[in-house]
Amino acid sequence: MKTLNSFFFVALCLLFSITSYAGDKASFLKKQFTAANGYKLNYRVLYPENYCPDQQYPVILFLHGAGERGDDNEAQLFHGGDMFASYTNQSKYPAIVIAPQCPKDLWWSSYQRPEKEGEKRYYPTVAPITKTMAAVKELLDSYIAKGIVDTKRIYITGLSMGGMGTFDLVCRYPNLFAAATPICGGANLQRLTNFKGKTAFSIYHGADDSVVDVQFSRDAYETLKKAGVDVRYKEYPGVDHNSWDNAFAEPDYLDWMFRHK
Template sequence: MLKAFTQKKLSNTLPFVYDYLLSLPPDYNNNNSVRWPLILFLHGAGEIGSPIDKVKTHGIPKLVQSYSTGLFDDVNQECARFVTEKFITCSPQVRRSYGWNVQVLKSLLDELEQDYRVDINRIYVTGISMGGYGAWSLAMSSPHRFAAILPVCGGGDCSLVKCLSHLPIWVFHGKLDDVVPVEESEQLVKRLEREEQGKCQLTIYPTLKHDSWTDTYNNLEIYCWLLKQTKETQK
């Protein structure tokens, strides 16, 4: 179900490209008139560098892989089915350097929109830890590209976050996180709450440390919430 690709270098200005894992819903080829929502998943620092299969360790690609193999372990089976059957998913991998390059990610999204039947009104980005920072940063650099974002135990630049006041955002963090302090998420949410039309909500797990992603991605509610968000309903 998950296939590995290398991003095309659509522009000579790109410093590099990403390898990525892609999944298409099982019914993707049944009707060529249907466009599908897309989840872009950004991994954490632990998954930097080859092989690409390291990206399957957590989050969205872990769900799709579990659906494909029928081996669920600590994966919620209903979530795995829902994500795999209702979304196109893309999970790129940082090869060497620390952090996500938003220019390269935007080019990757351009490629996906060009090559696949992506519903451009329902593109979502989520990520964990380093990928949580990446999700915030990517959204701030393209504030009107996404229908919603879902950062997990990340953080970002509070001076820039105002541009996301129109965007539905659901933030997750462990209260006891000793890698990325929970204040990193709290300060972004508080800044957005100052905006009259802010659409940001924060879930803090009182007993969790850095791994707040396992509980988050095993929650069917987040995927139902994502599907309710579309750029067409944003003000």
Template sequence: MPHLLLKTIFIYSFFLMQGCTAQSQLVNDEIETVTKENLKYYLYYPEGYELDDKEGFGLLLFLHGGGESGSELEEIKKNGPPKLLVEGKQFPFLILAPQNPHRRKWWNTEAIMKLLDSVVESNNVDRKRIYLTGLSRGGSAAWELATQYPKKFAAMAVVCGMAPLPYAHWINKKMPIWVFHGDRDEVISVEESDKMVAKLKEMDYDVRYTRYKDVGHNSWSRAYTTDALYEWLVNQKQK
């Protein structure tokens, strides 16, 4: 039976500090710092999931928006795929939904990737069918992940996220992209997506764009209830 697991993982990063001799104004130095990220998350297993299935299962990484950040994991059930799961929708792939523990900070993308790698390693996941999606602040993080880890994801769907135009040059051209945005968004302007999609098309990327008329920042309410989105995702596989 399909079910959701609640888990917490601690992410550590290490850096080294070495001493130096200040013989000039230009000093050669190195520092090691230690950072820790506490990530709570839900992990959804689809109906029929088997650990020994030879084909493996796809996995969707979902990154929520700023409003669901903090320490109460229940918050991320308010929107996107987690909301649909609570309402009884079934998906044909695993869904990993971590929570950004920082109310006022961006997603720690390095920590996200360490969590993702850990989940993939311990579950029956087809590494060629890992999908990425995010809304608002999570959509912005999705663009960032696509640039930093261009060969990781089979497809990406971004909903009303900030989209720095230079990122277009770093994204894997073989990865299909679907962008959603409302034309009355007063939080993150629709121009962010307009310009990014135009740039991607100019560079011959495989990109779709759904631009909702008379819709504000909550375009995720329509985007994530679009069945065609999940049909599209499940048909993507890294070549």
């Protein structure tokens, strides 16, 4: 029986290994997840090139920005998709990458957007988890339940609205993620002051961001540092809201994540 089981798993591994791997965002499979309450969430998932279902892999949860919301199950990979799926990165950092898509007019996390010129975003201290983010967490749990996830190496990253969602989800589940990389995001500072988890943070922001005030990331960095959290911050002079281009180009963007367990 043991020999038969071994043959079965080898066959599965061979089946996955011969599946077409494009080395870009086309390698992400299109999926839809139905939460326990019936809510349907579109998402894309990337398996490592030589994925084998009897092994456990790191997981990267990627949260896109507000501009990529919708129902096409494609736009969420516009920024970052090719980077995560490149042959080089999947060879050095094989991981299961999960990229959900937030529907139009909804948000990953709760915050008040500025309505007038000069106003700033407001992040509440206490707010219920959004229905979309609740489905994202349930989706992640479903992959963990399959036994294919190395639960010591679960990472989360996101840009803009996704950077805010990154802070939000880590604060809600402080012992789930090994590392988090919010890009041009923001968070309620009281929540960060009270953060007691072991998640390491690498924060990125453009100094001339005209959409999300860079001060949010500066304050998040100082607050987490005072709270004794493992945190680093990189700011890009002269860069506007597209600081994800700079962050994704960092030579240690993925390497830094994978150093944490």
